[in-house]
Amino acid sequence: MRSESAVTVKGLCKRFGSFTAVDHIDFTVRKGEIFGFLGANGAGKTTTIRMLCGLLRPSEGVGKVAGFDIMTDTEMIKTRIGYMSQKFSLYDDLTIMENISFFGGLYGLSARELGKRGREVIEWAGLAGMERRITSTLAGGWKQRLALGTALLHEPEIIFLDEPTAGVDPVSRRNFWKIIQEIAHRGVTVFVTTHYLDEAEYCHSIRLMDRGRIIAAGAPEELKKEVITEKMYQMETDQPARAVHILKTLQDISGASLLGIKINILTDLPEQELKQMVLEKMSAEEIRVESLEPVDPTLEDVFIRLIK
Numbered sequence: 001m002r003s004e005s006a007v008t009v010k011g012l013c014k015r016f017g018s019f020t021a022v023d024h025i026d027f028t029v030r031k032g033e034i035f036g037f038l039g040a041n042g043a044g045k046t047t048t049i050r051m052l053c054g055l056l057r058p059s060e061g062v063g064k065v066a067g068f069d070i071m072t073d074t075e076m077i078k079t080r081i082g083y084m085s086q087k088f089s090l091y092d093d094l095t096i097m098e099n100i101s102f103f104g105g106l107y108g109l110s111a112r113e114l115g116k117r118g119r120e121v122i123e124w125a126g127l128a129g130m131e132r133r134i135t136s137t138l139a140g141g142w143k144q145r146l147a148l149g150t151a152l153l154h155e156p157e158i159i160f161l162d163e164p165t166a167g168v169d170p171v172s173r174r175n176f177w178k179i180i181q182e183i184a185h186r187g188v189t190v191f192v193t194t195h196y197l198d199e200a201e202y203c204h205s206i207r208l209m210d211r212g213r214i215i216a217a218g219a220p221e222e223l224k225k226e227v228i229t230e231k232m233y234q235m236e237t238d239q240p241a242r243a244v245h246i247l248k249t250l251q252d253i254s255g256a257s258l259l260g261i262k263i264n265i266l267t268d269l270p271e272q273e274l275k276q277m278v279l280e281k282m283s284a285e286e287i288r289v290e291s292l293e294p295v296d297p298t299l300e301d302v303f304i305r306l307i308k
């Protein structure tokens with residue numbers, strides 16, 4: 001039977017001396033999904049990717065990538081995957097076309113394949129006419145597309161993207177996610193790390209890592225339902241800092257936090273009761289409430305709660 005999973009790992013572990021960077025993690029990535037691997041700097045995301053790509057030997061555990069064993073079949077794995085590292089791995093002093101030729105050679109493409117795939121990648125990345133530009137002169141968003149294009153030259157089954165949007169402007173980030181969705185649509189499994197939580201909403205399934213361990217797993221909507229069991233409201237007032245302080249003292253409110261000038265409130269109370277209670281309290285404290293409305297939790301709310 002053909003396997004439906006692109007990646008599986010069990011008890012995967014990486015120690016550097018006495019320090020455990022990845023601490024017995026288990027997960028499965030289904031074929032064709034966008035799998036998001038999240039966590040703060042140093043959580044162990046890059047170390048995990050490097051083990052899956054055959055670039056770093058695990059200290060312990062078992063795993064398969066594209067059907068091959070991560071301990072013994074690393075050379076086979078490398079032919080089936082694409083990898084875009086944090087620094088985009090491009091050669092800045094080469095032209096766009098030279099970068100494509102270099103990576104095509106690395107992936108073992110014949111001259112004919114390289115000609116064909118190189119053209120496709122150039123067109124796809126919107127770089128037609130710019131083939132002779134020196135890579136260092138490209139803006140971040142273009143460079144990012146070129147790096148992704150080179151990682152896709154050999155038509156891999158799985159692509160590993162390590163913080164592909166770090167340091168890229170918001171418009172390019174959004175466009176990049178459209179491309180990622182397109183790639184997944186074509187059946188390529190996408191394994192992506194990010195620390196931008198808004199981006200995690202694009203993923204079909206996510207894992208949150210904290211100090212080497214997976215502390216949450218599931219689809220974004222599932223995680224929100226599981227972790228935030230209360231209702232969430234957002235309030236605006238003329239004195240947010242004071243208001244949040246007061247809300248924290250109220251018994252029926254399980255959480256109150258300041259987000260910019262807005263206050264997030266978590267409670268099990270029905271909407272009318274909450275509104276009445278908060279409005280009365282704020283009025284007694286001479287705080288003007290400008291709005292108080294239910295909102296959906298974001299992944300950021302989920303992670304703040306989990307990491308607490």
Ligand code: ATP
Nearest residue numbers: 016019021039040041042043044045046047048163
């Ligand atoms: P970032 O977004 O900063 O890359 P990350 O989640 O990818 O974060 P890793 O790069 O996997 O984190 O690093 C996890 C931990 O392992 C960090 O504390 C890092 O300093 C440590 N580490 C990584 N590689 C090595 C190494 N070769 N030797 C020793 N420690 C290492």
